[in-house]
Amino acid sequence: MRTIQIVLNAILSKNIFEYILVDTNLKVIESSQGVERYLGEKPKDGDDILDFIPEFVGNEEEIKKIFIKRYCLFTLETVQKNDYYINISIEYCDSKTAIVLLHNVTAITINQQNLLQYSNESTLLYNTLNKVINNQNSMVFIANRNKMEFANHQFLNYFDIPDLEYLKHNDIGIFRLYEHSLNNYLELYEALIDKENYIKINQDSFIIQASKIEETHILFTLTNITDISSKLNIDPLTGIYRKNYLNDIASKILKDNEKFALVVLDLDDFKKINDTYGHQVGDNILKEFVKLVKIQIRKEDIFARWGGEEFLLLMKDTTPQDVKHRIESIRTQIDEYIFDVVEHITCSFGIACTTKDDDIDSLLYRADKALYEAKATGKNRVIIKID
Amino acid sequence: MIRKKILLIGDFGVGKTSLIRRYIDNTFSDNYLTTIGVKISKKRLSIDTIECEILIWDIEGATPIKKIPHSYFKGASGAIFVCDVSRGQTIDDLYEHINSFLIVNPDAKYVIAYNKIDMLSNQQKESLKIKLSGNEFMTSAKNDENVKNLFETLAKEMIL
Numbered sequence: 001m002r003t004i005q006i007v008l009n010a011i012l013s014k015n016i017f018e019y020i021l022v023d024t025n026l027k028v029i030e031s032s033q034g035v036e037r038y039l040g041e042k043p044k045d046g047d048d049i050l051d052f053i054p055e056f057v058g059n060e061e062e063i064k065k066i067f068i069k070r071y072c073l074f075t076l077e078t079v080q081k082n083d084y085y086i087n088i089s090i091e092y093c094d095s096k097t098a099i100v101l102l103h104n105v106t107a108i109t110i111n112q113q114n115l116l117q118y119s120n121e122s123t124l125l126y127n128t129l130n131k132v133i134n135n136q137n138s139m140v141f142i143a144n145r146n147k148m149e150f151a152n153h154q155f156l157n158y159f160d161i162p163d164l165e166y167l168k169h170n171d172i173g174i175f176r177l178y179e180h181s182l183n184n185y186l187e188l189y190e191a192l193i194d195k196e197n198y199i200k201i202n203q204d205s206f207i208i209q210a211s212k213i214e215e216t217h218i219l220f221t222l223t224n225i226t227d228i229s230s231k232l233n234i235d236p237l238t239g240i241y242r243k244n245y246l247n248d249i250a251s252k253i254l255k256d257n258e259k260f261a262l263v264v265l266d267l268d269d270f271k272k273i274n275d276t277y278g279h280q281v282g283d284n285i286l287k288e289f290v291k292l293v294k295i296q297i298r299k300e301d302i303f304a305r306w307g308g309e310e311f312l313l314l315m316k317d318t319t320p321q322d323v324k325h326r327i328e329s330i331r332t333q334i335d336e337y338i339f340d341v342v343e344h345i346t347c348s349f350g351i352a353c354t355t356k357d358d359d360i361d362s363l364l365y366r367a368d369k370a371l372y373e374a375k376a377t378g379k380n381r382v383i384i385k386i387d
Numbered sequence: 388m389i390r391k392k393i394l395l396i397g398d399f400g401v402g403k404t405s406l407i408r409r410y411i412d413n414t415f416s417d418n419y420l421t422t423i424g425v426k427i428s429k430k431r432l433s434i435d436t437i438e439c440e441i442l443i444w445d446i447e448g449a450t451p452i453k454k455i456p457h458s459y460f461k462g463a464s465g466a467i468f469v470c471d472v473s474r475g476q477t478i479d480d481l482y483e484h485i486n487s488f489l490i491v492n493p494d495a496k497y498v499i500a501y502n503k504i505d506m507l508s509n510q511q512k513e514s515l516k517i518k519l520s521g522n523e524f525m526t527s528a529k530n531d532e533n534v535k536n537l538f539e540t541l542a543k544e545m546i547l
Contacts, residue, residue, distance in 0.1 A: 057392050085424060
């Protein structure tokens, strides 16, 4: 007992440990002065330890075995008592005495609690955000320059990807689906800035949008418009209007007796491209061609796909000379542009300007006739039929 | 006097501390403060003239990376398993918590609290109520719904 007392005095002097000595019936024999701050009051000799350390309730028999085994494995960590956090353990002293040690761990526990609080709140927020993203109708993914870091459930399901880990190690290169020449997601982002863009994946059409969420990370959304596009008369491959839509607009303008020009555009020898390089290359050419034309036309012009490699362009508020000049400029651009894979292709143009009794069919007939003439006279040229 | 140890077990943030505060002090706070380690509260009860003291262990909740230490389970006569009806994962995790506890205390009694029902509409409450069995309770520490019933049903199970 004398040795224990010396050891106890040494550790108590550092104000970290307090103790209670108990007998074989777990009645208090003696306790250190500082236990009061944890227990509310200092136990008196003969008090039941369970009244002060209720943490022992349910484990009384195990604790009493200390007097037979001479050791005890009972330890409780991080117990809150009176605004303090303590570790409680019980050790064998002699055949009639055991010592309950109360180890003050308040400082370290409060630091741990702050960390745990932050971690738990972050987990809750993360889970909520995850649910929000996974409940979007759109496919969402986040990519750095070269690979995807995150994708929502809709994305994983659509591409039949088992989980995020798989995606991180097996990038599917969405940027290449948008445009063959792109090398990474940063280039895709730059291609998408400030524009409404379309991408065709499998048989589906999507609006693709991008925004930077960090200097290194970009958020992409893909909204499936396959059903909507058919309702809205949008061509799923190129994202421009279908002929029906242009027809409706043209009929309305004709009814209002407004003048305009109708241009038929037809890529020269396109069948050869499909036959030589395949339809995938053919589709990419059509997308590149549409992109080139879109850059050069005005906002109010209506550009539509007729079918195959044939396109229509409706231009209001223009004179025959002006329209000829504009279309000639487009023809030159296409002629000089280096396309992916095939490098060089050309386009022929037939233009018809409205006359007094025109309807859409008569106008289209004349434009088509002009196109025929352009083709028959060597292709890669612009022919205009004013009446 | 009979003393019994019970534990509140569940994922973090499901409202274990709030249920205890409502039961012991009849108070509630909307502020979330993570419990670390364990804190014991005492409640004296008289069940069919039997005087008893329930020692309620409020232990820190399980997180995806930190499970509840089994050392806390030893010597328990009962447990209240708590989930948050607004977080489906906490309901899914109940099964694992119950299993872990019963491995240590196979004879212990337990009840289940579907907490935070104040966040549900009346229709949602009705459809949940139909699915509940005898030892399962819809509770709200915020609105003081079923809290006393929850604790005292478990106490009766343990004492009688």
